[in-house]
Amino acid sequence: MLIVDDSAVTRCVIARIVDAIPQYEVIAAVGSIAQAEAALGKGAADLILLDINLPGRDGLSGLPALFAVAPDARVIVLSGSCAAGSPTALHALSLGAAATLAKPESSPLAGGFAARLTALVGEVMAASPHSIAATMAAAGGSPFDVIAIGASTGGIHAIAPLLRALPDDLDVPILITQHLPASFTDYFAQQLAALARRPVDVAADSLRIQRGRMILAPGDAHIRVVPTIEGAATRLDRTPAVSGCMPSVDPMFESVAEVFGARALAVVLSGMGRDGCRGAERIRATGGVVAVQDQGSSVVWGMPGAIAVSGLASTIGTPEELGAFIARRKRSA
Numbered sequence: 001m002l003i004v005d006d007s008a009v010t011r012c013v014i015a016r017i018v019d020a021i022p023q024y025e026v027i028a029a030v031g032s033i034a035q036a037e038a039a040l041g042k043g044a045a046d047l048i049l050l051d052i053n054l055p056g057r058d059g060l061s062g063l064p065a066l067f068a069v070a071p072d073a074r075v076i077v078l079s080g081s082c083a084a085g086s087p088t089a090l091h092a093l094s095l096g097a098a099a100t101l102a103k104p105e106s107s108p109l110a111g112g113f114a115a116r117l118t119a120l121v122g123e124v125m126a127a128s129p130h131s132i133a134a135t136m137a138a139a140g141g142s143p144f145d146v147i148a149i150g151a152s153t154g155g156i157h158a159i160a161p162l163l164r165a166l167p168d169d170l171d172v173p174i175l176i177t178q179h180l181p182a183s184f185t186d187y188f189a190q191q192l193a194a195l196a197r198r199p200v201d202v203a204a205d206s207l208r209i210q211r212g213r214m215i216l217a218p219g220d221a222h223i224r225v226v227p228t229i230e231g232a233a234t235r236l237d238r239t240p241a242v243s244g245c246m247p248s249v250d251p252m253f254e255s256v257a258e259v260f261g262a263r264a265l266a267v268v269l270s271g272m273g274r275d276g277c278r279g280a281e282r283i284r285a286t287g288g289v290v291a292v293q294d295q296g297s298s299v300v301w302g303m304p305g306a307i308a309v310s311g312l313a314s315t316i317g318t319p320e321e322l323g324a325f326i327a328r329r330k331r332s333a
Contacts, residue, residue, distance in 0.1 A: 002045040003029040004036045005078070006054050010103075014049060014078075017114045021121060031055070033062030040069040047125060049117075050097075052079040052088065060088075063095045074098040074124050078117075080105055087308040091294070091316040098124045144289065145263040146209065146225075146232075147172055147326065148256045150249030150279075152179040152271025154299025156188070158319045159269060163195045165323020171212040172265075175203075175223055175234075175256070177249045179271065182219030189216050203234045222251040225259045232259050243275035249303070253279020262287030267322060269293045271303035280312045289314045291322050 001018055003026055005011045011029040018026050024047075028039035032055050036048070048066060052059040059077060066075065077092040082100040089100040101120055104113050151159060155178050174196070180188060185202055192214060193200040200214045201207060203223045207215065209232045217223045221236040241248035249268070253276060256264045266283045268276045270293055280290045290312050292304035297318040307313050315325055 001026050001047045001049065002036060002039055002073075003049045004031070004033070004054065004059065005029070005049075005051040006031045007051075010051070014117070017117055018049075018121075020114075021118055024121070033057040033059070033065060036062070036066060037069050040066065040073075045070060045073055047121065048073050048075045050075055050077050051103075052077065052081065052092075060091060060095060063092070063097065067096060076101060076117075076120060076124060078103050087294075087313060087316045090308075090313055093315075095317075095321075144172060144260075144265040146175065146256060146260050147265045147267065148175045148177075148252055149267045149269065150177050150252065150271070150276040150303065151269035152245075152273065152275065152300070152303060154270030155179070157270075157299070158293055158297070159192070160195050160319075162267070162269070162319040162323040162326075163192070165320050165327065166196070167327050168197060170327060173209045173211055174198075174214040175209070175217075175225070175252060176214065177217040177223060177247050177252050179245055179247070179275075180219050185216065185219045192216060203236060205234070205236050207234045209233060217247040217252065220246060222247045223255075224251050225255040227259050241275075242278065243273060245273070245275045249276035250279040254282045257282040257286045257288060260288070264288035265326065266290045267292070267326075268304045268307055269319065270298040270300055272300045273302050274306040276303050277306045277310060277312070280307045281310070284312050284314075291315045291317070291325055293322065294318055 001024055003011050003014050015026045015029050018024050027043050027045055030036050030039055050059045075097045077097045077100045080103050081088040083102045092100050099120055189200045189202055196214055198212055198214055203215050203217050221238050224235045224237045225232050226235050237251055241250055253266050264283055266280055283290050292307050292313045294316050295301040
């Protein structure tokens with residue numbers, strides 16, 4: 001087992017807890033991702049206990065690097081910000097962590113932490129790789145047939161790196177509602193076509209939703225998705241939305257949930273207010289996946305933050321990380 005924590009005291013305490021667990025031993029206890037990579041290069045570890053607040057690269061940013069060195073290792077993320085259901089915990093699980101556990105703030109041994117860690121280690125190591133994969137799938141790894149993206153202030157800058165992170169062979173249709181004046185719609189559609197490397201249509205009544213294409217909401221109407229004999233199409237709706245936005249993300253998400261159900265992925269990027277939160281609730285209620293931009297990379301964390309705080313987010317990350325998340329969960333050819 002490998003322990004990665006920036007506190008020497010915490011490393012010592014956790015090592016003692018691990019030493020008391022039958023059949024487990026600590027191969028190394030280090031204070032950074034770079035030191036962890038070096039330790040894994042010298043010897044295999046079947047379990048990594050990983051802190052988040054580390055010097056240099058933080059634990060979540062360094063997690064993919066650890067998996068690259070030790071692809072079969074299981075990771076438990078330990079952090080005071082990893083309360084069950086918290087945005088940080090969800091982010092860690094979306095990156096491949098097997099489990100998370102909140103560390104007590106006062107002392108490494110407070111609140112029965114040793115007993116909880118011991119029990120969690122047993123659960124994680126007893127689970128088969130198939131069980132862990134199934135758990136991740138239940139959290140949002142099933143294939144999807146549509147991607148619906150909502151954004152407002154700061155969203156234009158966030159959409160670009162997300163789209164660049166998508167592979168060219170990802171042909172899932174993409175719907176976008178970005179809060180913009182109607183006069184900018186055509187220009188923005190041209191920008192999206194270049195970024196996404198695929199055709200972009202401005203939504204219209206009875207416009208068929210097709211694989212390999214993107215549809216942008218016009219500045220003066222909401223996108224609603226309706227079922228058709230051949231699949232699905234868009235319908236324009238100019239009814240005032242609860243959020244007061246035109247176009248609004250909520251009607252798009254709500255109708256996507258009705259038509260695509262569990263095979264829908266909703267993404268919420270930087271934006272002011274709460275537009276998209278009601279729709280995200282419908283997406284989750286029908287079994288779909290909701291991914292939101294993290295606070296650090298958002299110009300305004302209003303829209304994605306409202307969803308994260310409500311516990312509706314399946315995963316949280318930077319635009320680049322969300323793009324990678326989408327790519328990992330794409331339908332196989």
